[in-house]
Amino acid sequence: MTAKTPTVSRRRALIGAAGLAVLGAPAIARAQATAGRLVIVGGGFAGATAARASRERFPNVAVTLIEPESSFVTCPYGNLVLAGRDADLSRVTHRYDKLLARGVTKISQNAASIDPVAKTVRTAGGQTVPYDKLIVAPGIDIKWNAIKGYDEAASRVMPHAWKPSLQPVTALSERLKAMPDGGVFILSAPANPFRCPPGPYERASMVAEYLKANKPRSKVLILDAKDGFSKQPLFLAAWKQLYGDMVEWVGSDKEGRVVAVDPAAMTVETEFGKKHKGDVINIVPPQQAARIARESGLTGTGDWAAIDTRTFESKAVRDVFVIGDANAAPPMPKSGFVANSTAIRAATVAGAQMTGAAIPKAIYFNTCYSHVGKDYGISVAGVYRPNEDGSKIDEAPNSGGISAREATPDIRAGEATYADGWYQSITNYMFG
Numbered sequence: 001m002t003a004k005t006p007t008v009s010r011r012r013a014l015i016g017a018a019g020l021a022v023l024g025a026p027a028i029a030r031a032q033a034t035a036g037r038l039v040i041v042g043g044g045f046a047g048a049t050a051a052r053a054s055r056e057r058f059p060n061v062a063v064t065l066i067e068p069e070s071s072f073v074t075c076p077y078g079n080l081v082l083a084g085r086d087a088d089l090s091r092v093t094h095r096y097d098k099l100l101a102r103g104v105t106k107i108s109q110n111a112a113s114i115d116p117v118a119k120t121v122r123t124a125g126g127q128t129v130p131y132d133k134l135i136v137a138p139g140i141d142i143k144w145n146a147i148k149g150y151d152e153a154a155s156r157v158m159p160h161a162w163k164p165s166l167q168p169v170t171a172l173s174e175r176l177k178a179m180p181d182g183g184v185f186i187l188s189a190p191a192n193p194f195r196c197p198p199g200p201y202e203r204a205s206m207v208a209e210y211l212k213a214n215k216p217r218s219k220v221l222i223l224d225a226k227d228g229f230s231k232q233p234l235f236l237a238a239w240k241q242l243y244g245d246m247v248e249w250v251g252s253d254k255e256g257r258v259v260a261v262d263p264a265a266m267t268v269e270t271e272f273g274k275k276h277k278g279d280v281i282n283i284v285p286p287q288q289a290a291r292i293a294r295e296s297g298l299t300g301t302g303d304w305a306a307i308d309t310r311t312f313e314s315k316a317v318r319d320v321f322v323i324g325d326a327n328a329a330p331p332m333p334k335s336g337f338v339a340n341s342t343a344i345r346a347a348t349v350a351g352a353q354m355t356g357a358a359i360p361k362a363i364y365f366n367t368c369y370s371h372v373g374k375d376y377g378i379s380v381a382g383v384y385r386p387n388e389d390g391s392k393i394d395e396a397p398n399s400g401g402i403s404a405r406e407a408t409p410d411i412r413a414g415e416a417t418y419a420d421g422w423y424q425s426i427t428n429y430m431f432g
């Protein structure tokens with residue numbers, strides 16, 4: 001028997017497990033299936049990490065990645081395009097070729113539905129893909145109209161640029177370049193939880209860096225649905241130091257929460273009816289788990305998928321793991337770093353369940369770097385553990401921390417360099 005010709009009993013097992021439709025699955029996926037079949041939906045921070053980790057740790061598990069895009073554009077480092085540090089998206093665009101060369105089979109389609117009884121995924125192109133274990137890692141969707149008037153049409157006038165496959169950051173940088181000197185850039189930030197808690201404030205910083213150099217009479221107004229935000233004292237101090245009075249933050253306690261937009265008038269309206277007019281308006285809208293997670297029963301009636309915090313297995317559907325931004329795993333943030341850390345956990349548990357390997361104790365990590373100005377970086381870090389029954393996650397005592405309030409320019413420059421190193425190493429793990 002060669003690897004490419006399964007025995008009759010193997011064939012029967014495959015057909016028995018998932019019905020005749022399995023014969024429509026790619027030849028490579030069938031040929032690899034020795035210990036089991038891991039199918040991953042979504043090839044972003046979580047999914048691409050899980051694919052690589054599984055190939056490395058369980059070479060006899062067949063890995064199939066369902067992801068429609070031919071390359072992945074990261075959100076991290078996209079904000080640097082706004083500062084004008086990067087002219088285009090080349091730094092943040094990564095191809096899947098090297099991941100595929102590690103033995104991952106890619107189906108370049110959207111996953112349309114999951115059948116948890118037959119244990120198959122149906123693709124938008126009509127292919128049926130059987131799994132023994134399924135990892136769902138589709139990221140987020142925008143909650144259209146959660147802010148009155150903010151629908152897809154409005155987002156073409158007031159970009160979100162918060163999900164690159166839907167709208168790249170260049171949609172915003174083009175508007176910023178066209179903004180007159182003396183203009184107002186409005187950024188509306190959402191309530192928690194949302195993708196990348198420090199992201200809106202790094203974005204405001206990168207916009208200010210561009211404006212200071214190119215349109216110094218302009219203003220950045222952040223209208224926030226929260227009364228506080230990640231690394232707030234550090235951001236506020238750095239804005240003052242680097243940009244003077246250019247950046248203004250208005251929290252929800254000062255009527256910062258945007259409740260409605262008017263794209264024709266280029267205005268946003270806050271809670272008690274105050275209207276602000278902007279020359280460029282960036283709405284970072286409320287978010288939810290991406291559609292495939294919601295429509296497969298993984299999120300129940302909520303916005304995010306409930307998981308066992310020890311394994312990242314879905315609480316709703318057996319043999320399915322949900323990783324990355326699509327799940328609810330507080331107090332961990334929705335970050336690429338956490339997506340990577342928890343993807344390794346899910347791939348390890350899924351692989352161990354299929355091969356009989358031992359499952360190590362769980363521990364998760366996060367570090368979120370933010371660029372605030374040239375040679376000026378800050379960070380927040382955390383180490384996390386699940387509790388005994390998998391119902392919650394706790395920050396490990398005396399772990400993690402935040403950049404010092406007072407620091408020398410060398411230290412701030414050092415953090416900006418560490419951020420670069422983090423980005424290179426995480427993208428190299430996924431795509432290198």
Ligand SMILES: Cc1cc2nc3c(=O)[nH]c(=O)nc-3n(C[C@H](O)[C@H](O)[C@H](O)COP(=O)(O)OP(=O)(O)OC[C@H]3O[C@@H](n4cnc5c(N)ncnc54)[C@H](O)[C@@H]3O)c2cc1C
Nearest residue numbers: 042044045046075076111138139196324325334335336337
């Ligand atoms: C401006 C900004 C800056 C950020 N900066 C940082 C940072 O510095 N550090 C950090 O750690 N995090 C950062 N983040 C957060 C980080 O981008 C996310 O937390 C991370 O991308 C989440 O990974 P994910 O795999 O869940 O989702 P994604 O990375 O979005 O990947 C989801 C993938 O699933 C695919 N997909 C969706 N639906 C389907 C379907 N039905 N079938 C098949 N495939 C599907 C998509 O095409 C996509 O490739 C930032 C975010 C933003 C917006």
